[in-house]
Amino acid sequence: MHPQGPGNAGAVHPTPAAKALGFVRRYPIVALTLLAMVVTGILALTGLGIAAQSLASLYALGIAIHQGVGMVKDILRGRWGIDILAVTAIVSTVAVGEYIASLIIVLMLSGGEALEDFAAGRAQRELRSLLERAPRSAHREGPDGVSQEIPVAEVVVGEVLVIKPAEVVPVDGTLLSESGSFDESALTGESLPVDRFAGDPVISGTVNGSAALRIQVTAKESDSQYSRIIALVQEAAESKAPMVRLADKYAVPFTVVALALAGLAWFLSGDPARFAEVLVVATPCPLLIAAPVAFLGGMSRAAKAGIIIKNGGTLEMLAGVKTAAFDKTGTLTGGHPTLEEVRPAGGFTASQVLALAASAEQYSSHVLAAAVIESARGRGLDIHACDNAVEHATNGVTATCGGRVVVVGKPAFVAQHVKGMTGAELTAGQLAVYVAIDGSFAGTLIMRDPIRANSAATIKKLHSLGVRHAIMVTGDAQSTADHVAREAEIDEVRAALLPEDKVRIINGLPHRPVLMVGDGINDAPVLAVADVGIAMGAKGSTAASESADVVILLDDLAKVAQSVEIGQRTMKIAIESIWIGIALSVGLMVLAALGYIPAVAGALAQELVDLATILNALRALLPGRRKRG
Incomplete structure (x- = not known):
C-alpha cells in the first residue's frame, strides 16, 4: 500500500466515455480504421460484398497514399525507412482482392503508436510514480505550537515543519524530534525503514513512519533533493530513445529480403496473391516498437535502483x-575529509591559521572547504564575514577577512601570492591545504580523505x-x-x-x-x-x-558499475527483440510463400509477432539473473 501524498487528494478519475473520447482524439486513424472495419463487416454480412470491398479498398489506399507521401519525403532526405513494406503490402492486398487483410494491416500500422504508448507507459511506471508522490503542501509549526498547512513553495529555510504519520517529507531538513523511522524505498530502493535521530538530515521524498515528527528546514523546495530528482526524471521521461539508427541497421536488408521473397513466390507460383501474402507478414512493426520499449524499460529499471539515465x-x-x-x-574517496593537523608558519598560531582559512573557505564549494569550516567550529574558533571573496575554480579562494588578505588553496596557487613557501611533508593518503595571510606564508592544513x-x-x-x-x-x-x-x-x-x-x-x-x-x-x-x-x-x-548524462542519487560508487550493467542488458534485450521479430516474420514469410498462410491469417499472425517482441522487450524492466559466485 502506497501512502497518499498531499498532492493526490481529490483526484478526479475520467469516465469510460471520456477515456474513449480521449483515445479517439489522440489516435484518430485507429478510430477511423476500426469504424471502417465495422461498416465493412456489416456490408459484407448483409450481402453487399461489392460495397464492402470498395469501401475497404478505398480507405486502405487512402492510408497507403498518406504513408507513401511521408515515405517519399524521407527517401528524398536520404532516410530509407521501412514503411515501404507496409505501403506495398496494403496496395498488393487491395490489388488481389484481399480487402479484409488490407484493413488489418492499416489497423496494425495505425495502432502501432497506441501499442508503443501502452508499452512505454508500463515501462515508465517507476518514473511516473516519483512525480505522482510529489507533495503539494506542508505543515508549518507556528509560535504557539499549532501547525498550519501551507503550499510547499512557501516553505523557507529555518522554519519548523510537522511531518505527520505516513506523510511524504516535502523538503530537506534536520530532525528535531528524538528519533524517527523513514521509508526511503522510493529514492534508494531499500525496502527496510531507516532510523534517524535528532540532528540527522532528513531527505525530501522519503515517507515518515507511524509517529508525527518535527524537522527544521535546511533547503527550500526548489533546492531540495526530491525536487532535483523530479526535474531529472521529467527530463528523462520526455527524452525519446534514439532507436531509429538501430532499427535502420536492419530495415533495408529486411525490406530487400521481404520483397525478393515475395517476388520469388509470385514468380514460382504464378499467383499474384502470393506476393501480397508474403508482404502481409513482413510488416515492420517489431523493428519500430520493440527497441524503444526495451530502452524505456532500462531507464525505468535504473530509476528504481537510484540511477537517473536522462535519455536512451x-x-x-x-x-x-x-x-x-x-x-x-x-x-x-568518501568525500568526508577530516583535519588531522595544523602546521603554522611565519609566526602565526594554529588557531589564527585555521580561523582565517575557515573564514575564507566559506566562499568555496569544494568538499575540503566544508571540512575546514567544520574543524574550526569544532574548536570554538570565530569565523568572520569576508569581503572581496573570489573562488578560483579548483585552485583555491582569496578573500579579505577581518581586514586581512587571506589566500587558501593548492601550493602552486598560494605560491603566486607569497615568497618562500615550503611544501609540506605528507604520508600516504594525506593532503595539504596551504594558507597565506597578508602576503606571508602562514602554514598548512593537513587533511585526510579515506578511500x-x-x-x-x-x-x-x-x-x-x-x-x-x-x-x-x-x-x-x-x-x-x-x-x-x-x-x-x-x-x-x-x-x-x-x-x-x-x-x-x-x-x-x-x-x-x-x-x-x-x-x-x-x-x-x-x-x-x-x-x-x-x-x-x-x-x-x-x-x-x-x-x-547519468545522475546517481545514492552515495554509492557501486552504482557506476550497475549503470553499465543495466545499459549492456538493455542493449542486449533491444537487439534480441528486433531479431525475434525478424526471425518470426521470416518464418511466416516462408510459410506464406509456400501458400500455407492466407493474407487475412497472415495479418493476424503478425500481430502475435508484435506482441512477442514487445513482451520480450519489457524484460528490460526486470533486474535479471545474478551470476553465481
Whole structure:
C-alpha cells in the first residue's frame, strides 16, 4: 500500500466515455480504421460484398497514399525507412482482392503508436510514480505550537515543519524530534525503514513512519533533493530513445529480403496473391516498437535502483563503454575529509591559521572547504564575514577577512601570492591545504580523505563488464592521487589538473566510449564532454548533475558499475527483440510463400509477432539473473 501524498487528494478519475473520447482524439486513424472495419463487416454480412470491398479498398489506399507521401519525403532526405513494406503490402492486398487483410494491416500500422504508448507507459511506471508522490503542501509549526498547512513553495529555510504519520517529507531538513523511522524505498530502493535521530538530515521524498515528527528546514523546495530528482526524471521521461539508427541497421536488408521473397513466390507460383501474402507478414512493426520499449524499460529499471539515465542514447553508450575515468575527492574517496593537523608558519598560531582559512573557505564549494569550516567550529574558533571573496575554480579562494588578505588553496596557487613557501611533508593518503595571510606564508592544513570501501570492487566489476582502462583525473597532488589509485587499483593517474586539463585528457583518450564520474562543480565541464558523464548526485553540485548524462542519487560508487550493467542488458534485450521479430516474420514469410498462410491469417499472425517482441522487450524492466559466485 502506497501512502497518499498531499498532492493526490481529490483526484478526479475520467469516465469510460471520456477515456474513449480521449483515445479517439489522440489516435484518430485507429478510430477511423476500426469504424471502417465495422461498416465493412456489416456490408459484407448483409450481402453487399461489392460495397464492402470498395469501401475497404478505398480507405486502405487512402492510408497507403498518406504513408507513401511521408515515405517519399524521407527517401528524398536520404532516410530509407521501412514503411515501404507496409505501403506495398496494403496496395498488393487491395490489388488481389484481399480487402479484409488490407484493413488489418492499416489497423496494425495505425495502432502501432497506441501499442508503443501502452508499452512505454508500463515501462515508465517507476518514473511516473516519483512525480505522482510529489507533495503539494506542508505543515508549518507556528509560535504557539499549532501547525498550519501551507503550499510547499512557501516553505523557507529555518522554519519548523510537522511531518505527520505516513506523510511524504516535502523538503530537506534536520530532525528535531528524538528519533524517527523513514521509508526511503522510493529514492534508494531499500525496502527496510531507516532510523534517524535528532540532528540527522532528513531527505525530501522519503515517507515518515507511524509517529508525527518535527524537522527544521535546511533547503527550500526548489533546492531540495526530491525536487532535483523530479526535474531529472521529467527530463528523462520526455527524452525519446534514439532507436531509429538501430532499427535502420536492419530495415533495408529486411525490406530487400521481404520483397525478393515475395517476388520469388509470385514468380514460382504464378499467383499474384502470393506476393501480397508474403508482404502481409513482413510488416515492420517489431523493428519500430520493440527497441524503444526495451530502452524505456532500462531507464525505468535504473530509476528504481537510484540511477537517473536522462535519455536512451546514454544507455546505448553505457553498453559499449571501454574507458572509465574518475575524479578523486568525493568520488573514489568518501568525500568526508577530516583535519588531522595544523602546521603554522611565519609566526602565526594554529588557531589564527585555521580561523582565517575557515573564514575564507566559506566562499568555496569544494568538499575540503566544508571540512575546514567544520574543524574550526569544532574548536570554538570565530569565523568572520569576508569581503572581496573570489573562488578560483579548483585552485583555491582569496578573500579579505577581518581586514586581512587571506589566500587558501593548492601550493602552486598560494605560491603566486607569497615568497618562500615550503611544501609540506605528507604520508600516504594525506593532503595539504596551504594558507597565506597578508602576503606571508602562514602554514598548512593537513587533511585526510579515506578511500571508499568499494572503490576497488567497482573498478574490478567494470573490468569484468568489458571496460579496458580505468584512469583517475584529479586536481590533487600527484603523491596523494597515486596513493588512492593504488588502493582503488586504477590503471593510470593524471594529477594536479585544472578543469580544462581534464577536458583535454578525456577528449584524447583512445578507447571509446569514455565514461567520466565526478561530483563537484569543477567536474561539470568534463562530465559534459565525456561520452557518458555520471554525477554522484547524492551530495554533489547541481551543476555537475545538470551537465551529466547519468545522475546517481545514492552515495554509492557501486552504482557506476550497475549503470553499465543495466545499459549492456538493455542493449542486449533491444537487439534480441528486433531479431525475434525478424526471425518470426521470416518464418511466416516462408510459410506464406509456400501458400500455407492466407493474407487475412497472415495479418493476424503478425500481430502475435508484435506482441512477442514487445513482451520480450519489457524484460528490460526486470533486474535479471545474478551470476553465481
